Amino acid sequence: MNDGNSSSPLGAEGSILDKIVLRKKEEVADAKRLVSIQNLEKAEHFKRTPYSFKEFLLAEDRTGIIAEFKRRSPSKGLINGTVDVAEVTQAYNKAGASALSVLTDVDFFGGKTDDILAARAANNIPILRKDFMIDEYQILEAKAWGADIILLIASILTPKQIHDFGKFAKDLGLNVLLEVHNLEELERSISPNLDAIGVNNRNLGDFTVNIQTSFDLVNKIPNEFLKISESAISDPGIIKDLKTAGFNGFLIGENFMKTENPGVAIREFVAQI
Numbered sequence: 001m002n003d004g005n006s007s008s009p010l011g012a013e014g015s016i017l018d019k020i021v022l023r024k025k026e027e028v029a030d031a032k033r034l035v036s037i038q039n040l041e042k043a044e045h046f047k048r049t050p051y052s053f054k055e056f057l058l059a060e061d062r063t064g065i066i067a068e069f070k071r072r073s074p075s076k077g078l079i080n081g082t083v084d085v086a087e088v089t090q091a092y093n094k095a096g097a098s099a100l101s102v103l104t105d106v107d108f109f110g111g112k113t114d115d116i117l118a119a120r121a122a123n124n125i126p127i128l129r130k131d132f133m134i135d136e137y138q139i140l141e142a143k144a145w146g147a148d149i150i151l152l153i154a155s156i157l158t159p160k161q162i163h164d165f166g167k168f169a170k171d172l173g174l175n176v177l178l179e180v181h182n183l184e185e186l187e188r189s190i191s192p193n194l195d196a197i198g199v200n201n202r203n204l205g206d207f208t209v210n211i212q213t214s215f216d217l218v219n220k221i222p223n224e225f226l227k228i229s230e231s232a233i234s235d236p237g238i239i240k241d242l243k244t245a246g247f248n249g250f251l252i253g254e255n256f257m258k259t260e261n262p263g264v265a266i267r268e269f270v271a272q273i
Contacts, residue, residue, distance in 0.1 A: 016074045017204045020108050020132055021156050027106070028135045037137070043144035050148035051126040053175035053195055056098045057226055057249050063270055064243070066128060066228065067092035068101035068253025069119065069262075071110035075207035078110075080257045085115045086122040091263025092256075095270050099126040099149065101251060113145060120146030128177065132156060139169050149175040152194075154185040155204060166193025177228065181213065186220055196226035198251065201233075211238060218246045236272035 040046065056062055069085055069092075072078045089100050102119050103111035111131075119127055129147035131138065134156065142150050150169050152162050166176045170193050177196045180186040181203060190197075199214045199221075209232035221227050229242050230251035239250055255269070256262040 015205060016108075016207065017156065020074075020105070021134060023107055024105075024132045024134055028137055031141070032137055035141075037140060040140045040144040045120065045146035046144045048146065050143075050173050050175065051124075053099060053126050053149050053177070054226060056126050057196075059098065061096070062098040063096040063273065064239075064247075064249050065092075065097050065266070065270070066099045066101050066249055066251040067095075067097040067256060067262075067266055068103070068130065068251060069115060070101075070103045070130075070253045070257050072108075073207075073254070074108050076254065076258075079254060080259075080262070081110070083257075083262060086118045088257075088262045089119040090122050092266055093123050093125050095263070095266040097125065097266065098249060099128060101128040101130045101253065102147075104129055104131045104145075113141075116145045116147060126175065133165060134161075136165065136168050139165060139172065139174065142169075143172045143174060147174070149177055149195075151198075152176060152178050153204075154178060154180045154189040157189075159188050159191070162189050163191040163193055166191050169193075179230065180217070183217060183220055186217060190222065194225060196228050196249070197221045198228035198230045198249075200230045202231040214242060214247065215245055236269050239273050 069088055071081055092100055100119055102116045103109040104116055105111050126148035128149040129142040130151055133150060133152055139150055152165055169176050175195045177198055178189055178194045179198045179200050181200050199217045201211050201213045202209045211232045214229040227247045228249040229247045233250050233252050234255045256265040259265040
């Protein structure tokens with residue numbers, strides 16, 4: 001098992017991200033004490049075959065939207081504390097979402113394990129476990145909880161960790177999404193053990209957003225990977241521009257979650273694409 005303790009190439013991007021990663025190490029250590037790997041492997045969902053991210057992302061009857069369930073964030077605080085995860089994710093699915101993204105980080109994003117289990121029970125499309133993955137144990141958790149896709153964030157992992165975690169996930173049948181923020185992260189992190197590469201338009205150092213990041217990087221992503229644009233997508237018109245530029249998928253969370261009824265918000269958004 002890789003304990004993920006090798007030095008992270010965080011550089012000056014520290015701040016909130018540093019705090020999240022430090023807390024994550026404690027969280028993972030606690031989880032390992034509470035639930036053994038053997039118990040994770042006995043979980044009901046561990047034996048299921050994950051859905052193909054590519055199949056759903058490129059399906060003609062789907063929108064390419066990866067719709068996110070997120071209660072809070074370090075930059076915005078509480079986004080939506082009242083809605084029900086099963087209800088919202090089902091509405092996302094009905095509106096044509098290609099996949100669901102469910103936050104499982106507790107302290108910074110208000111997520112919990114039960115959220116992903118509830119989303120899985122209510123839906124038959126791929127689910128991304130959205131978290132800060134620093135240890136193979138978390139990949140086993142994702143599989144046990146019924147996730148289909150894991151997220152690897154380039155700015156908190158070494159190229160070797162990305163390669164190894166990707167292989168570990170693929171061996172479990174999971175899909176792997178790598179998230180990058182700039183060209184340097186992209187170039188050092190590409191590995192055959194990935195299915196998709198996402199450009200996060202949010203700077204994780206100061207949480208500012210700039211959609212231009214996606215347009216700058218799209219042609220630098222090798223074409224064998226699915227291309228995803230993440231964050232800062234609030235205008236349906238931008239989806240057309242991103243598709244034209246070469247993106248296959250669009251991760252949208254805050255735009256729907258900040259409304260009283262995220263299910264209605266995604267329907268209205270999709271109607272304008």
